[in-house]
Amino acid sequence: MVKVNCLNPIAAVGMDLFSADYAKTENMQEADAVLVRSAAMHDLELPENLKAIARAGAGVNNIPLDKCAGKGIVVFNTPGANANGVKELAIAGLLLASRDIVGGINWVAENKADENIAKNVEKAKSKFAGREIMGKKLGVIGLGAIGVLVANAANRLGMKVYGCDPYISVDHAWNLSRDIIHVKTNDEIYKECDYITVHVPLLDETKHMINTETISKMKDGVVILNFARDLLVNEDDMGEALKSGKVARYVTDFPNAKTANMEGVIAIPHLGASTEESEDNCAVMAVKQIMDYIENGNIRNSVNYPSCNAGICESAGRIAINHRNIRNMLSQFTSVFSGENINIANMINKSKGEYAYSIFDIEIPSTEELVNKLASIDGVLKVRIIK
Numbered sequence: 534m535v536k537v538n539c540l541n542p543i544a545a546v547g548m549d550l551f552s553a554d555y556a557k558t559e560n561m562q563e564a565d566a567v568l569v570r571s572a573a574m575h576d577l578e579l580p581e582n583l584k585a586i587a588r589a590g591a592g593v594n595n596i597p598l599d600k601c602a603g604k605g606i607v608v609f610n611t612p613g614a615n616a617n618g619v620k621e622l623a624i625a626g627l628l629l630a631s632r633d634i635v636g637g638i639n640w641v642a643e644n645k646a647d648e649n650i651a652k653n654v655e656k657a658k659s660k661f662a663g664r665e666i667m668g669k670k671l672g673v674i675g676l677g678a679i680g681v682l683v684a685n686a687a688n689r690l691g692m693k694v695y696g697c698d699p700y701i702s703v704d705h706a707w708n709l710s711r712d713i714i715h716v717k718t719n720d721e722i723y724k725e726c727d728y729i730t731v732h733v734p735l736l737d738e739t740k741h742m743i744n745t746e747t748i749s750k751m752k753d754g755v756v757i758l759n760f761a762r763d764l765l766v767n768e769d770d771m772g773e774a775l776k777s778g779k780v781a782r783y784v785t786d787f788p789n790a791k792t793a794n795m796e797g798v799i800a801i802p803h804l805g806a807s808t809e810e811s812e813d814n815c816a817v818m819a820v821k822q823i824m825d826y827i828e829n830g831n832i833r834n835s836v837n838y839p840s841c842n843a844g845i846c847e848s849a850g851r852i853a854i855n856h857r858n859i860r861n862m863l864s865q866f867t868s869v870f871s872g873e874n875i876n877i878a879n880m881i882n883k884s885k886g887e888y889a890y891s892i893f894d895i896e897i898p899s900t901e902e903l904v905n906k907l908a909s910i911d912g913v914l915k916v917r918i919i920k
């Protein structure tokens with residue numbers, strides 16, 4: 534029985550895909566696989582038996598990727614599965630920052646007992662007036678699954694859209710409207726744009742990328758939107774910029790004790806991916822990836838191990854090995870098989886950074902003895918009998 538632990542609720546449409554060979558466990562220490570959304574995993578003890586973690590979502594900054602890789606645990610995410618949900622909320626964010634919709638709604642709630650509310654609306658409404666986004670300039674930093682959708686949607690709403698992503702993938706470039714002005718540096722966005730929205734992962738190099746220095750390059754009264762991660766923005770610097778009026782509004786999907794108390798902040802409680810559709814898409818993708826890894830050893834959409842697709846095993850046996858990406862690993866593996874007089878029917882070896890992964894289809898059913906011999910090779914992190 535394969536034991537699956539969910540650190541966050543995962544949509545039923547995904548969980549229902551697990552066959553009778555899988556059972557849910559509340560105890561992570563006995564899990565073969567973990568499904569997670571935003572739960573923080575950095576301080577959790579990772580059990581020896583754990584083979585895979587699937588993040589039902591995009592951002593993986595809540596998971597210790599390198600520690601997992603070093604223990605032979607493959608971490609998956611679900612690229613693009615919640616991108617439309619975030620795009621729609623980011624567009625809502627543009628509108629919320631432009632018209633005082635929140636102030637207006639609050640005014641109605643505060644005056645709901647007033648019998649003359651209908652008449653008083655007309656007197657009160659001028660203080661909630663705003664501006665339109667059509668014709669304004671939007672800068673999109675990060676043209677991945679979400680950034681491309683936001684750029685294209687804002688373009689269709691009549692905004693002039695600038696985009697920057699030094700590492701844009703070919704697929705995302707294909708999906709980007711030709712109307713988007715593709716700039717090479719964020720500085721061009723800072724200089725030109727009335728609205729700036731950030732859609733990059735939180736990494737050492739992106740942490741606090743919005744700070745006093747970068748804000749000083751922006752237009753006075755700029756609106757900044759952050760539907761990616763709180764730490765992309767230096768919040769003390771943002772507080773100063775809001776006070777001075779340099780930044781007119783900061784729209785964030787990541788409220789905390791600081792931003793929730795700042796004037797000029799529109800804070801949403803991390804709702805970007807909280808739609809039925811996004812939750813379903815992420816759950817289905819995460820569960821399918823886990824099942825393919827557990828049952829066939831195949832890796833799709835991992836963030837710490839290479840992609841590897843050996844299909845369904847048609848030989849008598851299959852062994853999967855997570856190992857370090859160092860010299861002579863393959864020759865040591867093949868000599869274990871040849872030492873046992875076992876013919877290899879098919880093999881794949883792929884690497885990603887410091888880690889690598891190999892699948893061997895062999896012409897006899899795999900044995901524990903083979904596993905022990907392979908596991909004793911220096912640099913091997915995990916060996917699994919698939920068949």
Ligand SMILES: NC(=O)C1=CN([C@@H]2O[C@H](COP(=O)(O)OP(=O)(O)OC[C@H]3O[C@@H](n4cnc5c(N)ncnc54)[C@H](O)[C@@H]3O)[C@@H](O)[C@H]2O)C=CC1
Pocket residue numbers: 590591592593612613615616619674675676677678679680697698699700701702705732733734735738739760761762786803804805806807
């Ligand atoms: N608010 C929410 O509920 C959600 C938030 N997110 C956040 O949004 C982020 C982006 O998500 P996706 O678009 O799905 O990811 P993605 O991986 O498709 O796109 C990220 C893009 O950022 C680019 N990038 C990386 N470093 C960059 C830099 N320094 N400057 C410019 N571009 C850079 C990459 O080349 C890539 O194209 C996630 O990492 C996550 O933190 C994602 C989903 C839901």
Ligand SMILES: O=C(O)CCC(=O)C(=O)O
Pocket residue numbers: 570571589590591592593615803805806807
């Ligand atoms: O699961 C969620 O609601 C969070 C989504 C998110 O932040 C992500 O996918 O990176």
